[in-house]
Amino acid sequence: MTAPELIALLPLLILALGATALLLAARGSVGRGWPLAVGSALALSAALSAVLLPSCVTEVGGMYSTGPYARFFIALWSLATAATLISSGPYLSRRRLPSGEYSALLLFAAAGMGLLSSAVSLSGIFLALEAFTLAFYVLIAFNKNCALGAEAGLKYLVPGGVAAGLLAFGMALLYAASGSLQLPAATAALTIGAPMQSVALAGLALLLAAFAFKLSLVPFHFWTPDVYQGAPAPVTGLLASGSKGAVTAALLTLTATLPAAPAPFKPALATLALLSMVVGTLCALAQSNVKRMLAYSSVVHMGFVLTGLLCWNHTGRTAALFYLVGYSIVTLGIFAVITSFSGEQEPQQLSDYRGLARRQPLRALALTVLLLALAGLPPTVGFMGKLAIFSAALAAGLPLLAVVGIVASLISVYFYLQPVIQMYMTPAPSAEAIEGHSSEYGIIALCLGLTLIFGLWPGPLLELIARLTP
Amino acid sequence: MTGTCPLPLLTLLLTLPIGTAALCLTCRQRPAAARGLALAGTLTVLLIAIGCFVLLPAEPGWLLREDYRWIPALGIRFSLGIDGLALLMILLTAFLSVLAVWLSWDEDNRPPAYFALLLLVEAGVLGVFMALDLLLFYICWEMMLIPLFFLIGIWGQRGGIAAAMKFFLFSLAGSLLMLLAIIALYVLHGQQSGDYSFALAALQHTDLPTGLAPWLFAAFALAFLIKVPLVPLHSWQADTYSAAPAACSLLLAGVLAKTGIYGLVRFALPLFPETAQSALPLLAALALAGVLYGGWIASAQRDLKRLVAYSSLAHLGFILLGLSAWTTTAVEGALLQMVNHGLTTAALFILIALIEKRAGTRQLDELGGLWGRVPRLSAMLLFFALAAIGLPGLNNFVGEILILLGTFSVKPLWAVLAASGLLLAAIYMLRLLQGVIWGPARDERSWPDLVLHEWLLLVPLALLVLWLGLYPETFLEPLRGPAQLLLNGAAPLSLSGGLP
Numbered sequence: 001m002t003a004p005e006l007i008a009l010l011p012l013l014i015l016a017l018g019a020t021a022l023l024l025a026a027r028g029s030v031g032r033g034w035p036l037a038v039g040s041a042l043a044l045s046a047a048l049s050a051v052l053l054p055s056c057v058t059e060v061g062g063m064y065s066t067g068p069y070a071r072f073f074i075a076l077w078s079l080a081t082a083a084t085l086i087s088s089g090p091y092l093s094r095r096r097l098p099s100g101e102y103s104a105l106l107l108f109a110a111a112g113m114g115l116l117s118s119a120v121s122l123s124g125i126f127l128a129l130e131a132f133t134l135a136f137y138v139l140i141a142f143n144k145n146c147a148l149g150a151e152a153g154l155k156y157l158v159p160g161g162v163a164a165g166l167l168a169f170g171m172a173l174l175y176a177a178s179g180s181l182q183l184p185a186a187t188a189a190l191t192i193g194a195p196m197q198s199v200a201l202a203g204l205a206l207l208l209a210a211f212a213f214k215l216s217l218v219p220f221h222f223w224t225p226d227v228y229q230g231a232p233a234p235v236t237g238l239l240a241s242g243s244k245g246a247v248t249a250a251l252l253t254l255t256a257t258l259p260a261a262p263a264p265f266k267p268a269l270a271t272l273a274l275l276s277m278v279v280g281t282l283c284a285l286a287q288s289n290v291k292r293m294l295a296y297s298s299v300v301h302m303g304f305v306l307t308g309l310l311c312w313n314h315t316g317r318t319a320a321l322f323y324l325v326g327y328s329i330v331t332l333g334i335f336a337v338i339t340s341f342s343g344e345q346e347p348q349q350l351s352d353y354r355g356l357a358r359r360q361p362l363r364a365l366a367l368t369v370l371l372l373a374l375a376g377l378p379p380t381v382g383f384m385g386k387l388a389i390f391s392a393a394l395a396a397g398l399p400l401l402a403v404v405g406i407v408a409s410l411i412s413v414y415f416y417l418q419p420v421i422q423m424y425m426t427p428a429p430s431a432e433a434i435e436g437h438s439s440e441y442g443i444i445a446l447c448l449g450l451t452l453i454f455g456l457w458p459g460p461l462l463e464l465i466a467r468l469t470p
Numbered sequence: 471m472t473g474t475c476p477l478p479l480l481t482l483l484l485t486l487p488i489g490t491a492a493l494c495l496t497c498r499q500r501p502a503a504a505r506g507l508a509l510a511g512t513l514t515v516l517l518i519a520i521g522c523f524v525l526l527p528a529e530p531g532w533l534l535r536e537d538y539r540w541i542p543a544l545g546i547r548f549s550l551g552i553d554g555l556a557l558l559m560i561l562l563t564a565f566l567s568v569l570a571v572w573l574s575w576d577e578d579n580r581p582p583a584y585f586a587l588l589l590l591v592e593a594g595v596l597g598v599f600m601a602l603d604l605l606l607f608y609i610c611w612e613m614m615l616i617p618l619f620f621l622i623g624i625w626g627q628r629g630g631i632a633a634a635m636k637f638f639l640f641s642l643a644g645s646l647l648m649l650l651a652i653i654a655l656y657v658l659h660g661q662q663s664g665d666y667s668f669a670l671a672a673l674q675h676t677d678l679p680t681g682l683a684p685w686l687f688a689a690f691a692l693a694f695l696i697k698v699p700l701v702p703l704h705s706w707q708a709d710t711y712s713a714a715p716a717a718c719s720l721l722l723a724g725v726l727a728k729t730g731i732y733g734l735v736r737f738a739l740p741l742f743p744e745t746a747q748s749a750l751p752l753l754a755a756l757a758l759a760g761v762l763y764g765g766w767i768a769s770a771q772r773d774l775k776r777l778v779a780y781s782s783l784a785h786l787g788f789i790l791l792g793l794s795a796w797t798t799t800a801v802e803g804a805l806l807q808m809v810n811h812g813l814t815t816a817a818l819f820i821l822i823a824l825i826e827k828r829a830g831t832r833q834l835d836e837l838g839g840l841w842g843r844v845p846r847l848s849a850m851l852l853f854f855a856l857a858a859i860g861l862p863g864l865n866n867f868v869g870e871i872l873i874l875l876g877t878f879s880v881k882p883l884w885a886v887l888a889a890s891g892l893l894l895a896a897i898y899m900l901r902l903l904q905g906v907i908w909g910p911a912r913d914e915r916s917w918p919d920l921v922l923h924e925w926l927l928l929v930p931l932a933l934l935v936l937w938l939g940l941y942p943e944t945f946l947e948p949l950r951g952p953a954q955l956l957l958n959g960a961a962p963l964s965l966s967g968g969l970p
Contacts, residue, residue, distance in 0.1 A: 377616060378609040387544070387605070390650065395657045402653075406646045413642055417619075417635065425623045425631050462543040 004056040008066040011050035011074045012111050018042035019107035026100025031093050036085050039103030043082035043110060050075040050114075062182060063124035069468045070118030073249050076325065077117065077242045080332055081110035087336045087443040088234040094344065095143055095232075102142060109135035109238065113246035122171040122181045125250050129167065129214070132246065133160050136239060140231040152230025159223045163213035166206045173203030187257045201262060207254075208265070214247040215302045216295075218275040225287075228295035233346050236291065237335025240298050241328035248305055248324055252317055256470040261312050269310055273401055276303030277408040284415050289348050293415055294334065297374060300408055301327050307405060308389045311396035318466045319388035325461065326381035326454060330373045333447025337367045340440035343432070353419045355428020363436060364423045366448045373451050375416040376409045381454035388462070479518060480536045480550040480600050483560065486515055487567075487593035491586040501581035508571045508585035512592065516564040523561055523948075528554060530951025540606075545656070545666040549603040554948030555805055559599045559732055562812045565930075566724045567592040570717035572927055573820055577625070577715075584625060587617040591721060598729045604652045605668040607737070608645070611693075614726065615641050618718060625715040633706075633713035640706040644693035651689035654682070655741070674741060687742040687749065694738060697730030698786050701760040711779035716823035719775060723782050724816040728808045731789055735805070735956060743959045747796075754794035758887050760787025765894025769901060774822045774832040777902055778815065781858065784891055785811045785866075791888055792873035797880055801953045803872025806946055810865040810938055817854040817931045821847070824924055825906065828917040834902070839911030844919045848907045850928050855899045857935050860892060865938035 006013070018039075026035040055066040064070065085106055092099050112132025119125040137160065141153025175181055177200035178189035189200035209220065216224040228236050255261075261269070280299030287293040305327075308320025340363060341347045341356070357364040373380035386409065393402040454461055490511030497504040526533045532551045540548040552560065570588055577584050594614025601607035615638065623634035652668070659676040660666035667673070678686065696703045711719045739746045764783030771777035789811065792804030824847060825840070826832045841848045857864035870892065878885035920928070938945060 372616065378612050383609075383612075384541075384544075387649075387653065391544075391653045391657055394650075394654055395661070399654075402650060406650050410639070410643055410646050414635070414639065417638070421623065421631055421635075424620065425634075457541070459541045459543050462541070466543065 001061070005060045007053070008055040008057050009060055010053060011046040011071070011078065012114050014042055014046040014049060015078065015107050015111035015114065019104040019111065022100055022107065023104040026103070029098045029100030030096050032099055033089055035100040035103045036089050036092070039107055040082040040085040042107060043078045043085065046110070047075040047078035047082065050078065059120060063121045064115060064118045065120045066118065069470060072468050073117030073246065074114035076328070077110050077113040077246060080238060080242050080328060081106050083332055083336070083443045083446070084234050084238045087339055087440045089439055090437045091232065091234055091339050091342055094342070097143060105135045105139050106238065108132070109139065109242070113242045116246040117249035119250055120183050120253065122174060122183070122186055126167055126171060129247070130164060132243060133164070136243060139235045140227060140239070142235065143232055146230070148230035149232065152227045155223045155226045159213055163210040166213070167210035170203045170206030170210065173199050173206065177203060183253065184257045187254070190258060190262045201264065204262065204265065208269070211247060211251050212272060215244055216299050217272045217302055217306065218279040218299060221276070221280070221299050224299060225292040225295040228291045229289060229348065233291070233335050233339040233342055237332050237339070240294070240335070241331045244298065244302060245324050245328050248320070252309060252320065253470060255309055255312065256317060261310070266310065269306060270398070270401060273303045273306040273310060274404055276300060276306065277404050281408040281411050285411065287415065288350050290338070290350060290353070290419055291348050297412065297416070298331070300412060304386070304389050304405060307393050307398065307401045310398060310401065311392045313396060314466070314469060316392040316396055317469045318462070319385070319392040321465045321469055322388050322458070322462055323385035325465070326385040329447050329450045329454070330370050330382060333370045333444055333451065334367065334374070336440060336443045336447060337363050337370070340436045340444065341434055343434045350418055350422050353422040354426045356423040358428050359433040360436070362441070363444060366444050368420050368423070369448060370451060371416045371420060373455070375413045379452065379455045381451050381458065384455055384458040478536055479522065480534055480552065483515060483518055484550070484593060484597050484600065487511055487589040487596065491589035491593070494582050494586040494589065497582050501578070504582040504585050505575060508589055509568070511589055512564065512567045512571050515592070515596070516568050519557070519561045519564040522552070522557055526557070528948045528951070530554070530955055533557060546605045546668050547603045548606060549669060550600040551602045552600055553952050555732070555735065555952040556599045558809055558945060558948060559728060560596060562728070562809055563592060563595050563599065563725050566720060566812060566816050569816060569820065569927055569931070570720050573720065573823060574715065574717040575923065579625060584621070587621050588717065590617040591621070595725050595729060599732060602670050603668045604655070604670060604673065604737070608649055608652060611645055611729070614729070615645070618722070621718050622710060622714045626713045628713070629709070630713045633709045636706045637710040640696055640703075644696035647689040648693035651686040654686060670737065678742070683742055683745045687738060687745040690738040690741070691734065691749070694730040694733040697733070698727050698790070699730070699783070700756050700787065700790060701763050701783065704783055707783065708776045708779040712773055712775040716819060720816045720819045723779070723819060724812040727782065727786055728812060731786070731793070731808055734793065739956060750794040750796060754791055754881070754884055757787040757790035757794060758884060760784060761791065761888055761891035762894065765891050765898060768898040769894060772834045774825070774834060774902065774906070775819070777834070777898060778818045778822065781895065781898060782811070782815055784895060785815070788870060788873060788888060788891065791877060791884060795873070795877040795880055795884065796957065797876040798953060798957060799879070800873050800876025801957060802946060802949055803869050803876055805949045805953055806942060807866070807869030807873060809945060810869045813931055813934055813938070814854055814858045814866060817928065817935070818858065820927050821851050821854060834905040836912060837906045838909035841907045842911060843917050846920045850920070850932070851907060852903060853932060854935070855903050857939070859895050859899045863939050865935045868939060868942045
């Protein structure tokens with residue numbers, strides 16, 4: 001590996017090597033704050049170097065791109081990780097969890113997500129996907145005193161293993177058909193008239209199934225609610241935003257190499273999107289557990305993102321990415337609020353939110369705005385994202401997806417408003433108020449601010465994303 | 471033509487309530503300051519609106535226009551403009567907002583948040599009346615909805631949460647479909663002309679595929695008619711009006727109902743002229759159904775607020791009938807009637823709130839004998855109830871007679887049916903008066919009559935009712951241009967042509 005390549009990889013090296021160093025240095029870190037501070041400083045410097053450092057090479061080892069698209073996502077996931085680290089201090093110390101290992105694992109996950117977003121070869125996708133999934137297996141079950149957490153870890157592990165198997169086999173088939181693991185070359189075997197096209201199509205089917213597992217698209221979503229419920233709240237936030245986002249970024253790179261959707265896949269993917277929107281919405285309606293509701297809502301949102309990808313043109317991909325960035329910001333904010341509301345127990349049931357607006361007016365207001373953003377109401381980034389997705393879908397001739405998406409957003413308003421009703425319109429029980437920490441307030445305020453700024457002024461972000469999108 | 475005002479007045483009108491709302495929220499510890507701020511904010515908006523009304527010449531077309539770049543990547547502009555109709559609606563909104571703040575002066579449950587939300591509703595409504603970019607319009611349309619959800623849910627009476635949810639979901643069902651229709655227009659226009667824009671003036675020149683236009687028109691009309699509401703989309707109305715706090719009922723009936731009709735006039739009819747023409751008979755049939763059904767149901771109500779809610783249904787049906795008659799007289803009458811209905815309904819809701827404050831109830835069979843105890847209050851109730859029935863010399867008469875005349879000249883049968891709705895109005899209003907004012911009193915307690923604070927609410931309304939009844943020309947004149955342009959099939963929009 002040459003020096004320019006190492007420099008090009010610097011943001012990821014900061015994350016991975018920093019995580020290793022933290023793992024060695026921070027032993028017995030229960031109740032300590034400094035590993036979190038160091039971890040977030042590392043993540044921030046990785047983000048900074050990803051934005052500022054010019055890259056002399058375009059690819060490293062033929063596996064990972066170092067272009068602006070990759071850099072953008074490395075910066076984004078590093079920032080998301082930094083935000084998660086900053087806001088989880090009180091959560092960890094209340095539960096007597098070791099912050100050193102936690103920081104190191106989150107940094108490893110960030111490195112994996114960054115790698116996945118920059119992958120330009122099938123092997124690169126596989127390695128990166130497994131890298132961050134491994135970190136998440138541990139993180140989900142991080143609270144070893146919590147039975148639900150252990151269950152969630154296992155439930156993430158088993159489908160994850162199946163998905164990895166599907167992924168590897170699909171790649172093997174694609175490789176057999178095309179003789180290459182590089183992305184444009186590997187997917188060239190899918191074009192009509194290519195030799196062994198049917199083998200390549202079978203490979204792509206397995207590949208997409210694995211992606212659908214990770215994105216929790218219906219009918220590959222069954223692990224989602226249990227994992228969301230059992231995982232520690234800050235980890236759930238990163239799982240919902242970063243891990244799904246990184247997988248979407250890789251899927252986007254994959255679809256961008258194909259000029260048009262291979263014939264049988266467009267209806268299949270459209271069905272996945274439709275099912276995700278419909279089933280996700282209907283299941284979320286029935287939940288009385290807020291984290292499970294958010295899990296099903298993430299299923300719906302991934303359906304929206306897939307709608308953007310299905311347009312199969314630049315506008316659609318830009319819309320999907322914009323939606324993804326907005327969704328990540330909002331989700332991180334929501335889980336930061338839930339984290340900061342967590343005393344000994346996480347507030348999971350709807351009734352736990354009763355009367356919170358009286359006791360914690362600022363965070364209740366923030367949660368309200370963020371939930372309205374998930375529901376896609378103006379003036380939030382959620383609305384602008386939906387606008388972009390639906391206009392791209394109508395322009396690309398997908399009216400059915402747009403109509404179902406609109407109806408799903410209408411129904412979803414009902415369940416997004418349930419916590420709001422509990423917080424504002426139901427009398428409070430005499431429960432103690434949980435003081436927020438200033439770091440938590442900072443992260444919540446940041447997410448809230450970005451939600452509103454990108455809702456009222458999305459122009460610059462949209463233009464940036466349009467330039468990045470392949 | 472386009473006004474040359476050194477100040478960005480319209481932007482100011484929109485941002486002033488929002489800014490005041492933000493200030494209100496900072497007065498967490500001092501509720502009195504929040505109240506004062508809210509009153510000052512709404513009064514300033516009213517002053518600006520009156521200034522515009524007095525100073526701007528009454529001519530067809532735009533009186534003021536403002537247009538700024540906003541989100542170039544999506545072709546969204548911050549584009550505001552008012553014509554005579556919009557100005558009159560703004561005036562009504564500003565006036566009723568002042569009354570709403572004044573009416574909730576004694577609100578003691580978290581006043582800063584309450585007044586901030588009230589101001590946000592006002593900002594949303596003003597935006598709806600001014601927006602000329604469809605997306606800006608949509609954002610304002612939602613912006614008036616969200617604060618109302620909280621106002622009804624938190625400060626509403628029993629059943630407030632359910633009513634708020636019903637109201638929210640009903641409105642959202644319409645508006646999300648409208649959003650889809652807006653996007654469809656945007657995409658079609660972009661594909662035809664290469665210019666991706668949400669500007670009303672641009673979208674008007676979209677060639678619609680024949681199969682699509684009725685669907686798009688239906689989506690727009692659904693959103694607007696739910697808000698009005700029109701039978702059979704009205705089932706949220708009575709629940710919401712009766713559960714909402716008094717100031718919200720006032721705004722809902724006085725102003726928000728008008729946003730629906732305004733939306734039809736400004737957007738749905740000009741965007742889809744041919745489809746709209748063929749839909750007018752259906753609209754008229756539904757409007758007539760509203761007049762008769764609303765009047766009939768109102769006659770059976772025990773709860774005063776529900777009674778007025780259903781009477782509103784009948785009156786709004788009248789306005790829509792005037793629109794669908796599509797003659798100059800009827801359309802002018804309909805537009806004028808929007809103002810009239812806003813004033814009288816607001817007055818009735820205020821009076822009901824005052825009665826409820828004294829009696830602790832607003833059930834018809836638990837009230838009675840008010841004339842003996844509070845003669846001044848009873849007199850005001852009598853006055854406004856007669857105005858609502860359509861007594862000559864008072865405001866509603868003018869609008870109704872114009873609508874009836876205009877309708878009779880083209881569709882005599884419609885006018886005859888609508889006139890029988892007037893009979894129903896007399897029945898339910900007189901039943902209200904009889905039950906509340908006359909009859910034996912239920913108990914011996916003595917009540918205070920109107921105090922200065924309450925006089926200040928009612929006297930301006932009464933003066934306006936008389937003014938509109940005796941000399942409607944002041945308010946009819948600015949409506950002539952917009953009405954004529956609407957009938958000619960080209961709403962005032964074509965005047966502006968290409969955007970700067």
